[in-house]
Each structure stands twice: as structure tokens, then as C-alpha cells.
Amino acid sequence: MKTTNFYIDGQWVPPIKGEPFYVINPANGRSSATISLGGAEDVDRAVAAARRAFEGWSETRHEDRIAAIERLQKVYDRRFEDIARAISAEMGAPISFARQAQAEAGRSQINNFLVAARDFPFEGPMRPDGSGDHILREPIGVCGLITPWNWPINQIGLKVLPALAVGCTVVLKPSEIAPLSALLFAEMIDEAGFPAGVFNLVNGAGATVGAAMAAHPGIDMMSFTGSTRAGISVMKTAADTVKRVTLELGGKSPNIVFADCGLEDTVTRGVKACFSNSGQSCNAPTRMLVESSVYDEAVAIAVRVASQTQVDDPAKEGSHIGPVVSATQYERIQALIMAGIAEGARLAAGGPGRPEGLEEGYYVRPTIFADVDNDMRIAREEIFGPVLCMIPFSDEAEAIRIANDTPYGLNAQVQTGDKDRARRIARRLRSGMVQMNGVGRASGSPFGGYKQSGNGREGGAWGLEEYLEVKSVSGW
Structure with missing residues (x-):
């Protein structure tokens, strides 16, 4: 060719x-x-x-x-x-x-x-x-x-x-x-x-x-x-x-996690979904909103999953993630990670720089920010890298308010053992797509969003x- x-x-x-x-x-x-x-x-x-x-x-x-x-x-x-x-x-x-x-x-x-x-x-x-x-x-x-x-x-x-x-x-x-x-x-x-x-x-x-x-x-x-x-x-x-x-x-998709959802599997799945494709998906669940009563436990699970996430050469077979696409994208992600630190978010895993042993190429450390305020840049801007923001909420009304407080509205996720609550929240989310309890989207379903x-x-x-x-x- x-x-x-x-x-x-x-x-x-x-x-x-x-x-x-x-x-x-x-x-x-x-x-x-x-x-x-x-x-x-x-x-x-x-x-x-x-x-x-x-x-x-x-x-x-x-x-x-x-x-x-x-x-x-x-x-x-x-x-x-x-x-x-x-x-x-x-x-x-x-x-x-x-x-x-x-x-x-x-x-x-x-x-x-x-x-x-x-x-x-x-x-x-x-x-x-x-x-x-x-x-x-x-x-x-x-x-x-x-x-x-x-x-x-x-x-x-x-x-x-x-x-x-x-x-x-x-x-x-x-x-x-x-x-x-x-x-x-x-x-x-x-x-x-x-x-x-x-x-x-x-x-x-x-x-x-x-x-x-x-x-x-x-x-x-x-x-x-x-x-x-x-x-x-x-x-x-x-x-x-x-x-x-x-x-x-673009998107800044919320993943609302309630205490009754089976926390270990839910948080693990959410972190992996955020990091998949090295975080370069417009519908990635990059804001994890967690009910306050299980928030600390959820952060600990997320940190463990991030530490176990392998980053390596894309030519190798395996389940690792690869680099981000370009030097420009790498530098943008690094700048936003530094902005998150400067704004007072708690860097719970990862951070700036390349993973150890990967000195060339555009590799990013899988990063978890805890105690994020939804007004921070890292909560409002699409980072497009393996970076997850974790935000606590007290009740259903606050979760919906935070989830909808974004210029975007592409995708959202709801994790709860209460089916009626999941359906109720799905109706109130200003989002073109909602995924409930880890169920994948059906083949041929409509893909698109609200707002910006x-x-x-x-x-x-x-x-x-x-x-x-x-x-x-x-x-x-």
C-alpha cells in the first residue's frame, strides 16, 4: 500500500x-x-x-x-x-x-x-x-x-x-x-x-x-x-x-456506586473500564461517585486495581494497557494530573511521569485521585488518559446532582442492588446512555449524548x- x-x-x-x-x-x-x-x-x-x-x-x-x-x-x-x-x-x-x-x-x-x-x-x-x-x-x-x-x-x-x-x-x-x-x-x-x-x-x-x-x-x-x-x-x-x-x-461520564452493589466487583469493573484503551474512550466512566458509607473501602479497592494494572509495549500479547496516542496527548494528561495535585485532590495511586522501565514512548501511570471536588479541573475536563476521579456523595439526590453537573452528557453508570432506584436514577440522568449494574450495551443500540x-x-x-x-x- x-x-x-x-x-x-x-x-x-x-x-x-x-x-x-x-x-x-x-x-x-x-x-x-x-x-x-x-x-x-x-x-x-x-x-x-x-x-x-x-x-x-x-x-x-x-x-x-x-x-x-x-x-x-x-x-x-x-x-x-x-x-x-x-x-x-x-x-x-x-x-x-x-x-x-x-x-x-x-x-x-x-x-x-x-x-x-x-x-x-x-x-x-x-x-x-x-x-x-x-x-x-x-x-x-x-x-x-x-x-x-x-x-x-x-x-x-x-x-x-x-x-x-x-x-x-x-x-x-x-x-x-x-x-x-x-x-x-x-x-x-x-x-x-x-x-x-x-x-x-x-x-x-x-x-x-x-x-x-x-x-x-x-x-x-x-x-x-x-x-x-x-x-x-x-x-x-x-x-x-x-x-x-x-x-x-466528549464525555466526563459518572459512575454512581451505592453501598448495596457488591463493592469489590463493582469498583474493580469501574476502574478497569476507565483505564481500558489507556483511558482514551469518550464514554469512559472517569468520575466514580461513591456513597459515603463505603467510600474509603472503594478508594482502597481502586488503588489496588490501579497498582495491579500493567502498562507495557503494545506489540506484546497480554491484558496490559499501552501508551497514549501522541506526545501532545501525553503532555496534556501530565498537565491535568499536576493540576489535580495543585487543586488539592488526594493522589491515591499513580501520578505524573512514566511507569518504571518505560522511558520512551507515551506511557502514563494508571492514576487514582480521591477526595475530588466536582468543581476541580480534573472533574470537569476530559483527560483522555488512565486517570480516575473519585467523589463521595451522601444520598441519591446529591449523586444525581453531581452526576449531572457537567457540560457533557454522553454516558453514565448506576450500580445498586435496588432495581427501582436504578431505574429512577436512569430517568433523571442527563445522558444519552445509561448502563446499569455492569450490563453491557446491546449490539445496534443508539450511541450518542446530550449537551456538549x-x-x-x-x-x-x-x-x-x-x-x-x-x-x-x-x-x-
């Missing part, structure tokens, strides 16, 4: 004015590949190709679009190990985790969208009795997709697959930090035999390629996953052309709806 090329109109082509960009292996800080950063001219080429392809692809029989995704599924299964190794190299996921979680998430998205799309109701009467207007759901058009580095193939799947399934054409800009899995995905699209122009890939920086996509009059919709700051910029830029914008942004965590939902039937316009026809 020539990583400096883009995939436009069914061909691998060099950029018009490409700027070299080095993909850094976070395990050692050294370059592992070189890509090209494109510009507005490359976006123009990709959008033109997508517009030409839209008429034919949108009118293709739904069964034929499904068949194309089924071919992609077979190619993905055959190249599964390639995807896992690319993700491990580009963003530092330990290879076992890259297989079991990262690459597997991409496979799951293909499966989930095939299930959701096969029998999706693209048209039907307005009312159950068949009366009223006839409602048509039609593809919105050319979609600009911007995906992040932390779950690269999962987010590509969450955007590309539903768009293609309903008849849209796409221009994808993956993160320039972790572009290798996206380039592999483009190879798979090509091998699966999608028509030229249906899928296009342009690498580049957000400030250039991303901004050109958001402003482009030939793009009908923007779907962005990343930081809240960047999402705001996409929305502002897209406003001039009144295109649809869906955003999946974004708008719209990805996954399953909800993900398909994001890429459709609704047309009402009278007199049918």
Missing part, C-alpha cells in the same frame, strides 16, 4: 499538493509510516466524484447495496489481522486488545448494520391504518465524514456503513494521527467492488481538509466524531451552507436514520 495516495473515484491517486506527514508509533515516538496531508483541491476532486456517483448509487436496488456490504464483510474477515496490527501500530492499542476490541468493533458494526438495514422501512403510510400521506425516506446525498484516532475502525464503520447502506456517497477524512486502518478499509472497499466514487478517502488536517469539507457546497451532511472544540468549529463552518451536522463529542457531548445517534436503525431525508407525499 502506498500510504501517500488518496482513494478518489475508485482509484489510488497522489494528492494535488501533498505535504508529507509522519505517523508516529506511540510505543517509541518514532515514525512508522508517511502519509500525505491534502488540501481543498483534493476535497473538490473527492466531492465531485461522490456527486457523480450519487445518482446511480442512490437508485441502486437496496438488495444490491446490501450485497456489496456483505462482500465487504468477507474481505474484512479475511484481513482482520491486518486491521488489528495497523491499529496497534498507529494508536498504541496492545495487540491482544486491538484484536479483541478494536478490530472486533469494526466487524461488529458491519454485522449490526446489515441486520438493521436488511428490513429497514424506507417507505410506508403515515398512519397505522394506512391513511394520510405516504412517507418516503431517501438518502440525503454526499456525506462528509470525519473520524477520530481513539477507536479508528469502529468510528469509520459507524459512519461509512449506514451512509452506504441507505444510498449515500461519502468522503472520509480519518484522523491524520491514525490513518493506516482507514487506508486498509479503503482497500477493502475497492476489493469488495463498490462503484467508483461511492467511497472516497482524503487524508489531511482538520484545519484544512476538515474545514474544506464542512464548508463545501457539494456536501449535504457532515458527521464528525472528536473533541467538542473541533465539533463546534465544524458546526459553525457548515452553517453557511445549511447542511445537516451530527456530532459525537453532541447530537444525533450512531448505531443500528438510529444510525441509518441519520443519513436519510423524510419526504411526505399526499394523494399516493
